[in-house]
Structure formats: structure tokens, C-alpha cells
Amino acid sequence: MRPELAHDVRITDTTLRDGSHAMAHQFTEEQVRDTVRALDRSGVDTIEVSHGDGIGGSSFNYGFSHTDEMKLIAAARDEAKQAKIAVLLVPGIGTVDHLRQARDAGADMVRVATHCTEADVSPQHFAAARDLGMETVGFLMMAHKTTPEDLAKQARIMVDAGCQCPYVTDSAGALLMHEAKARFEALVAEVGDEAWVGYHGHQNLSLGIANSVLAYEAGVRYIDGSVCALGAGAGNSPTEVLAAVFDRLGVSTGLDVLGLLETAENVVRPYLHRWPKMDRNAIIQGWAGVYSSFLLHAERAAERYKVPAHDILRRCGELGYVGGQEDMIIDVAIQLAAQGGTHATD
Amino acid sequence: MGTVTAAIVGPGNIGTDLFEKLRRSDTIEVGYVVGVVESDGLARARDNGVAASADGVDWLLRQDPLPQLVFEATSAKAHVANAPRYEEAGIQAVDLTPAHLGPMVCPPVNGAEHLDSPNVSMITCGGQATIPIVHAVSRITPVPYAEIVASVSSRSAGPGTRANIDEFTETTARAVEEVGGAARGKAIIILNPVTPPMIMRDTVFCMISPDADRDAVTASIHDMIADVRQYVPGYTLRAEPQFDDPRPDWRDHGRVAVFLEVKGNGDYLPPYAGNLDIMTAAAAQVGEQMARAMVLSGANEVTA
Numbered sequence: 001m002r003p004e005l006a007h008d009v010r011i012t013d014t015t016l017r018d019g020s021h022a023m024a025h026q027f028t029e030e031q032v033r034d035t036v037r038a039l040d041r042s043g044v045d046t047i048e049v050s051h052g053d054g055i056g057g058s059s060f061n062y063g064f065s066h067t068d069e070m071k072l073i074a075a076a077r078d079e080a081k082q083a084k085i086a087v088l089l090v091p092g093i094g095t096v097d098h099l100r101q102a103r104d105a106g107a108d109m110v111r112v113a114t115h116c117t118e119a120d121v122s123p124q125h126f127a128a129a130r131d132l133g134m135e136t137v138g139f140l141m142m143a144h145k146t147t148p149e150d151l152a153k154q155a156r157i158m159v160d161a162g163c164q165c166p167y168v169t170d171s172a173g174a175l176l177m178h179e180a181k182a183r184f185e186a187l188v189a190e191v192g193d194e195a196w197v198g199y200h201g202h203q204n205l206s207l208g209i210a211n212s213v214l215a216y217e218a219g220v221r222y223i224d225g226s227v228c229a230l231g232a233g234a235g236n237s238p239t240e241v242l243a244a245v246f247d248r249l250g251v252s253t254g255l256d257v258l259g260l261l262e263t264a265e266n267v268v269r270p271y272l273h274r275w276p277k278m279d280r281n282a283i284i285q286g287w288a289g290v291y292s293s294f295l296l297h298a299e300r301a302a303e304r305y306k307v308p309a310h311d312i313l314r315r316c317g318e319l320g321y322v323g324g325q326e327d328m329i330i331d332v333a334i335q336l337a338a339q340g341g342t343h344a345t346d
Numbered sequence: 347m348g349t350v351t352a353a354i355v356g357p358g359n360i361g362t363d364l365f366e367k368l369r370r371s372d373t374i375e376v377g378y379v380v381g382v383v384e385s386d387g388l389a390r391a392r393d394n395g396v397a398a399s400a401d402g403v404d405w406l407l408r409q410d411p412l413p414q415l416v417f418e419a420t421s422a423k424a425h426v427a428n429a430p431r432y433e434e435a436g437i438q439a440v441d442l443t444p445a446h447l448g449p450m451v452c453p454p455v456n457g458a459e460h461l462d463s464p465n466v467s468m469i470t471c472g473g474q475a476t477i478p479i480v481h482a483v484s485r486i487t488p489v490p491y492a493e494i495v496a497s498v499s500s501r502s503a504g505p506g507t508r509a510n511i512d513e514f515t516e517t518t519a520r521a522v523e524e525v526g527g528a529a530r531g532k533a534i535i536i537l538n539p540v541t542p543p544m545i546m547r548d549t550v551f552c553m554i555s556p557d558a559d560r561d562a563v564t565a566s567i568h569d570m571i572a573d574v575r576q577y578v579p580g581y582t583l584r585a586e587p588q589f590d591d592p593r594p595d596w597r598d599h600g601r602v603a604v605f606l607e608v609k610g611n612g613d614y615l616p617p618y619a620g621n622l623d624i625m626t627a628a629a630a631q632v633g634e635q636m637a638r639a640m641v642l643s644g645a646n647e648v649t650a
Contacts, residue, residue: 092535118539121511124509320538320544322539325497327605
């Protein structure tokens with residue numbers, strides 16, 4: 001049931017989904033068309049397009065989309081000649097109804113994302129995806145929060161529900177190399193040849209690319225990147241760097257290194273609000289294991305309540321908040337402010 | 347004042363917690379507890395001198411006298427099958443399952459409107475926790491859009507909720523509109539596995555006009571908190587309502603954000619499971635309102 005691979009590694013570019021966090025969900029149709037056209041020409045296998053928090057994510061809690069994501073998905077489908085179009089769906093936020101709309105708009109694949117211990121909320125969505133004839137991926141988010149053994153059990157739940165590729169999703173960019181490797185090996189051993197295993201990295205501790213190489217060596221075959229690292233926190237493993245590194249390693253990805261560098265320079269960079277970087281707040285996220293998309297929300301709450309963003313983020317880590325609990329950032333900021341945390345904002 | 351005889355169908359965690367709450371009622375007397383297998387819930391009922399059976403609704407409908415009120419905490423499928431039988435027997439049903447056959451009820455908002463209805467739906471846990479606040483805002487100023495975020499401990503989310511999590515988001519969103527009074531609603535649920543388990547948290551965001559009377563909105567929210575605390579003492583505001591000025595991406599509307607904590611009473615379920623507690627407490631509250639109406643109309647005298 002796992003699909004044939006066209007190359008040694010199947011690259012999914014998530015500039016237009018994870019990057020939506022860094023863009024505060026303000027992507028325009030023109031930006032999406034230009035990006036998809038360039039990625040498609042550069043040999044990217046799969047392009048993910050959605051609100052950062054997945055289809056149905058447009059909200060007070062996560063930020064409202066500038067342009068209806070179904071319109072963006074349709075535009076992406078329209079521009080892509082060879083690339084497949086993927087969407088993210090986080091159960092509890094998005095629903096099967098959103099998935100049907102995305103399918104109608106032209107999405108080929110759904111990536112169903114749950115917290116790493118909560119995979120049993122996903123079978124409903126995998127079943128719907130199979131009925132709709134879509135390819136399926138499962139995101140086990142915040143993969144640092146559970147053991148390799150338990151992560152493998154959660155991957156099993158997804159695979160049994162129809163997931164073709166469970167991912168080690170390092171949402172906080174927190175996995176050190178040995179921790180990442182143990183999770184890759186556990187998942188590859190668990191799913192055998194029933195499914196592929198994927199890796200989605202963040203650069204908060206600068207390990208996205210290194211972990212991608214370890215992933216390949218451990219048998220992981222789906223790997224994510226974003227052009228200019230455009231993603232939450234310090235961003236994702238840059239797709240253009242993945243292309244260059246795998247090319248040097250002699251691992252085929254189908255990616256055109258020079259084409260991606262051109263895409264980064266001339267298509268993505270001009271529209272960046274901010275180039276994701278390893279600044280204090282982002283490093284705190286990797287170090288304290290905080291969901292990367294909390295970054296902009298923490299910065300906004302810091303400004304509103306006059307408490308440092310890095311203190312908010314650290315507290316979110318201590319309290320064990322998971323992806324989707326962006327509302328708790330405001331709560332934490334209010335509590336810190338009440339405790340007299342009136343430092344200058346950074 | 348007389349009492350009304352009730353039955354609890356589905357003596358799992360929810361049903362057993364409800365049993366503990368109803369034991370404190372002056373108006374409702376739990377006469378029967380019904381399951382389909384022997385369980386702790388049935389044993390607990392018998393220990394308290396209540397007739398209990400694992401022979402299901404068939405057994406219940408053979409009892410004399412019949413209950414006047416049934417609380418159903420089974421599954422949507424079971425309730426769909428049982429509801430017509432209750433109605434035929436003249437028994438009012440308070441439905442804690444996701445079947446949603448009757449009108450959706452949130453006690454401090456519309457509890458009094460459906461006292462005669464043969465069947466009422468208790469919506470969802472997130473709905474019970476947040477709809478009072480949406481209503482508290484919408485009774486003061488129009489709410490073109492309301493969004494609720496419910497965070498619950500993983501341990502308090504049962505297999506039924508997990509297998510159909512869309513049902514939660516879709517039903518709650520609809521109730522935010524139909525019961526809460528928002529023109530458009532959205533609901534989000536997050537399961538958090540942290541240990542020790544987190545107490546249920548809910549956030550309510552309401553879009554409001556830039557010139558809405560903020561003091562009146564705040565006062566209305568405080569009044570509503572006091573109303574809910576009558577049946578869920580652990581229902582508290584984490585902070586004063588937070589007002590944000592209009593933003594272009596909010597269609598030039600302002601926003602009020604309300605941060606809630608829902609700590610359960612710890613009757614049978616652990617206190618962190620405020621999401622389950624507020625369901626059983628709201629169901630008990632609605633049942634009491636129905637029972638008082640029966641007593642006042644003398645309906646309880648006819649069959650009891």
C-alpha cells in the first residue's frame with residue numbers, strides 16, 4: 001500500500017504551509033502561484049499548501065488567512081505540472097468536511113497531524129482520505145515528547161488506519177541527533193514495508209539538515225524542507241540545502257539544486273516578512289521543547305502585555321502545552337504580567 | 347415538594363458521576379441504573395440501595411413504576427435506538443451522548459425553554475463550558491463570529507470522542523451559533539497528555555463592534571460565571587476579560603477573549619476532568635429543572 005518512490009528520497013516542500021506561520025498566514029494567490037511554478041520546475045515531488053495550522057486553521061486562535069486556503073490550493077494545483085499538492089489537517093481543528101473541499105480544490109495528498117501520543121484521533125480522517133482516493137501521510141507532532149517505542153506504537157495506529165507514511169515530526173526543533181535516530185529506527189522497524197517513514201525538521205537548534213541525513217541513513221524516505229527555511233520557529237530544513245547535501249551524498253531526490261537556489265533568491269526572498277532565524281526566542285523553543293508556531297504569537301503577546309517573549313515561551317514549555325494551544329500563550333503572558341514581569345520587551 | 351423518579355442508562359464514568367450528583371438532589375430520586383454488562387457503576391448503585399440491572403432498556407421499561415426521567419450516557423447509536431421507546435413510554439430524556447435528537451440545551455442560557463421537550467441534548471463538554479460566555483457577550487452586543495478553544499486532558503477524552511472528533515467541533519460550532527447567539531461559530535479541541543493531567547481550560551473569543559460597551563460585556567460575563575458556578579463550583583475566570591482593539595484582519599472588529607478553567611467537583615471523576623464534570627453537572631441541572639416543572643404541574647403525582 002505504500003507508493004513506489006521515484007527517487008531515493010521523496011521531498012515535500014512545505015514553504016506554503018509551515019511557511020504560512022512565518023507569514024502570519026498572509027500568503028497571496030500570486031505568491032502561491034509563483035512559488036509553486038518555481039518548485040515544480042525545480043523537481044519538488046510534493047508541495048504542501050494550507051494555513052499553517054492546516055485546513056480550517058483560519059481563526060482568532062491561529063490567525064485568519066489573508067486568502068481563502070481553498071483558493072490557494074486550487075491555484076497551486078493549477079500551476080503544478082508534475083508536483084503533487086498536499087494539505088495538512090489537524091484533527092480537532094480541521095474536519096473531514098474541510099478535507100473534501102481541499103480534494104475538490106485539487107489536493108492529491110493529506111497529511112493528518114496529531115500530537116505524538118494522540119494518534120487515535122486520526123483514523124476518521126485517514127478513512128475519509130482513502131475514500132477520496134488521496135495519498136496519506138501521518139504527522140506525529142512534538143515527537144521529542146515521547147519515547148521511540150511509544151512513538152512507533154502511535155505510528156502503528158496511523159498505518160493501521162490507512163496512513164502510507166508516518167512522520168517523526170520535530171515540531172519544536174528539539175530532537176538531538178541520537179534522539180532523532182532512535183525514533184527513525186523505531187518507526188522503520190515498526191512499519192516494515194507496509195509504509196514509508198518521514199521526517200519533518202525545524203532549525204531551532206540548527207539540526208534539521210543533519211537529522212535529515214541521519215534519517216536517510218536510517219531508512220527514512222520522505223523528508224520535508226522549506227525554501228529559505230520559511231517555517232515556524234527558526235524555520236524548517238531549507239529545501240535548497242537538502243538538495244545540495246543529498247546531491248553531494250549521491251542520494252537522488254529529483255531536485256535541481258541551482259533551480260532551488262534561484263527560487264530562494266528570486267521568488268521566496270522578495271516576499272519574506274522575516275527570514276526565520278535562530279534568535280533567542282527560536283533557540284529557547286528548541287531548547288525548552290516548545291511548539292515552533294508559538295513564536296509569532298508569543299512575540300505579539302509580549303508586546304501586548306509587556307513581558308519578554310522568551311519568558312512566555314519557556315513557561316509554555318514548562319507547562320507542557322502542545323500544538324494548537326496558542327490561546328494559552330495569552331494566558332501565560334497575562335499571568336506573567338500579573339507577577340510583575342514588566343521587563344522591557346525584546 | 348415531591349420527587350421525580352429517574353433512571354440512569356449507561357453506568358460508565360459519566361453515568362456514575364451523574365449518579366453521585368443526583369444523589370444530592372431534593373427533586374430527583376434515582377430509582378434505576380441500567381447497563382448492558384455488569385460494572386462498577388451497577389455495583390455502586392446497588393450498594394446505595396438503587397435497583398440496577400445489566401439487562402438494558404428492556405428491563406427498565408418493564409419496571410413499575412416507570413421512571414419519569416431518563417439520563418442517557420451510552421452512545422449515540424444506543425440513544426438513537428432507545429429514544430423512541432422512552433418517548434412512547436412518556437419518559438423525558440436528557441441525552442449526554444452525541445446523538446443530538448432533541449433541542450440543544452445549556453442550563454443558564456436556554457434551560458427553561460425546553461422543559462416540556464421529550465428529549466434534550468447536552469451538546470458537548472466544550473459547548474457546556476463555553477456557550478454561557480458566548481451568550482453573556484451576545485446578550486449585550488452583536489457577535490458576528492465566536493470561536494472557542496477547549497483544551498482537555500488526554501486521559502479525560504474517551505474512545506468515543508477520539509473516534510469521531512469532528513463530531514465535537516461541528517456540534518459545538520453549531521451550538522455556539524444556535525444557543526450562544528453568535529452569527530457564525532467555530533470550535534477547536536486540543537488533547538494534552540501532560541502529567542499531572544491539566545485541568546480543563548477553555549478560551550472564548552468573540553468578535554465585537556469597536557464601540558461595544560466593554561463594561562457591560564464584562565459585567566455580563568461575571569454574572570454568567572456566577573450562574574454556572576451554581577452547578578459547577580470550579581468554573582472560574584483565569585483573568586478579567588481581555589479586550590483588543592479593532593484590526594484590519596478582524597474585519598475592523600474588536601475582540602473580547604475570555605480565559606476559563608473548569609475544575610470538576612471530583613464526585614466520581616477526577617477533578618482535572620472538568621470537561622466531563624460540566625456535562626454531568628449540566629445534565630443534572632437540566633434534569634432538576636424538568637423535575638421541578640413536573641412537580642409544579644403535578645405530573646409527578648400521576649405516575650409516581
